[in-house]
Amino acid sequence: MRGRKFLSGPQGEYFDLSELFDRSNLAYFDGLMGKPQLGWSRGRSRTLLGHFDPSHNAIIISRIFDQPHLPPLALEFVMFHEMLHLRFPVDHSRRRRCVHTHDFKEAERQFPLLKEAQAALKRI
Numbered sequence: 030m031r032g033r034k035f036l037s038g039p040q041g042e043y044f045d046l047s048e049l050f051d052r053s054n055l056a057y058f059d060g061l062m063g064k065p066q067l068g069w070s071r072g073r074s075r076t077l078l079g080h081f082d083p084s085h086n087a088i089i090i091s092r093i094f095d096q097p098h099l100p101p102l103a104l105e106f107v108m109f110h111e112m113l114h115l116r117f118p119v120d121h122s123r124r125r126r127c128v129h130t131h132d133f134k135e136a137e138r139q140f141p142l143l144k145e146a147q148a149a150l151k152r153i
Contacts, residue, residue: 036087039067041095046088049108057140062115069095075153079107081114088112093153103153106146113137 039046046067054062066087070077073093081088088111094104117133119126129137140146 036066036068036085036089037071038069041069041092043095043097044101044104046090046108049105050088050112053105053108053112057109058112058116062112065115078150079111081111083114083118088115099153100149102142102146103149106140106143106150109140110137 039048039050046069047064050062050064050067054060054064065081066085068087068089069092070089071092074091075093077091078093079088079090088108090104090107090111093099094107113133113136114128117130117136119128120130137143
């Protein structure tokens, strides 16, 4: 078992990751995705926007998104991306591990407002 992980919980000052996960689960995964632990990062990272930690079954989202002036679409896309890591685990069958497999990238392209979400992320 891996060491401890800081988990702030899903409730932020402005956004609730648990509600976002549930909405995204219904909209994009037919409600079939099991809910992992959810939490906000300690800091407001602009480079690490989110990550899925399979050892702790946790999705951590950068606290930079917990602000009222940032577009909710950007946060929704980051949550969707991290949820895809639940759906498409890391591929260890090659010499190097592959985190974003072909199937992962194909599924990511199915996000309805992909170009708008990517543009919003670039503005952060």
